[in-house]
Ligand SMILES: *[C@@H]1O[C@H](CO)[C@@H](O)[C@H](O)[C@H]1NC(C)=O
Ligand SMILES: *[C@@H]1O[C@H](CO)[C@@H](O)[C@H](O)[C@H]1NC(C)=O
Ligand SMILES: *[C@@H]1O[C@H](CO)[C@@H](O)[C@H](O)[C@H]1NC(C)=O
Ligand SMILES: *[C@@H]1O[C@H](CO)[C@@H](O)[C@H](O)[C@H]1NC(C)=O
Ligand SMILES: *[C@@H]1O[C@H](CO)[C@@H](O)[C@H](O)[C@H]1NC(C)=O
């Protein structure tokens with residue numbers, strides 16, 4: 156029974172993906188699992204499913220190089236453990252040369268470097284808190300420019316916890332304790348045309364942060380629950396979360412800064428309401444919404460999003476719960492492909 160539900164979820168996803176060719180939908184991939192996926196299989200799977208962008212939550216060379224000649228756009232993440240190490244011109248040079256320039260010379264389509272994971276977090280990545288990330292971000296930018304890689308964006312990924320908790324998007328603002336480095340980051344993003352990368356975990360926001368009904372996390376508009384903010388009515392958390400960030404950016408002086416959804420998903424286990432049925436419902440609503448290209452009240456138009464994630468990561472730490480290991484949708488995708496081929 157469980158397997159059948161998984162298959163129908165993925166059948167659906169494959170179909171929707173095919174209709175999203177002209178929208179920007181990517182997927183993330185981390186590598187903290189004992190049974191590692193073979194990178195070349197991943198490349199094939201993305202191509203078959205017409206998912207032309209991958210956000211690697213790592214910078215392992217072996218993985219990056221597999222994508223040579225595939226024209227899959229890669230975003231490469233500089234893990235928090237490297238952020239300290241790269242904070243010197245010579246070391247930044249080595250990192251960019253090995254992980255970015257060399258693969259590009261071998262035909263890998265790297266479009267972005269994400270420096271650190273949630274460096275301003277005060278929740279899930281609290282211990283990685285490193286609001287000194289800005290010098291490294293600038294150094295990586297300079298290094299890329301020196302190497303004639305001006306087309307590769309340099310940015311940082313942030314969770315919703317960079318904002319103060321507020322009921323209405325129009326009340327949203329960045330946390331006071333990180334305002335200074337955040338403003339420096341924003342200045343750098345604006346100067347270089349980099350997007351603000353947001354990692355979203357809607358069910359956590361809805362249940363843990365706001366204590367609203369779970370229904371508000373879905374995008375199928377069945378809940379009846381709504382938040383009315385001035386003349387705007389929000390019927391789901393995803394649009395409300397994005398617009399909260401849009402308000403904070405506006406207040407910081409960047410009303411037009413591009414917002415990219417660097418991760419969004421729904422765990423399948425290990426968290427309240429985490430199961431395959433809900434994950435299916437969430438993704439159905441989300442992908443329909445993305446395909447509509449309507450955007451949010453404050454940010455109308457197409458959205459750039461990366462679904463999270465290709466595979467469960469059974470070696471991911473579980474400090475906040477086993478859900479941290481259960482974001483994967485790959486197994487389900489391959490079983491569908493397998494089934495389709497067997498027909
Ligand atoms: C590679 O992908 C880009 C979009 O990301 C597209 O504009 C370009 O035409 C593609 N190139 C090839 C050779 O397919
Ligand atoms: C990077 O170096 C600068 C200047 O030397 C320092 O202020 C900052 O704290 C360092 N940041 C990290 C992440 O090491
Ligand atoms: C953002 O960058 C643009 C130029 O790209 C500049 O005109 C504008 O003043 C910058 N905004 C801020 C708030 O610095
Ligand atoms: C969450 O909301 C419910 C009612 O919707 C209430 O009974 C409960 O006490 C609230 N929990 C917290 C932690 O505020
Ligand atoms: C959601 O449903 C309500 C009625 O329940 C409707 O007024 C509203 O326009 C719908 N919103 C969206 C985004 O479909």
Ligand SMILES: *[C@@H]1O[C@H](CO)[C@@H](O)[C@H](O)[C@H]1NC(C)=O
Nearest residue numbers: 325384385386387388452453
């Ligand atoms: C909504 O309110 C804002 C100001 O709060 C105003 O600028 C805008 O024109 C209003 N939009 C509509 C459709 O009434």
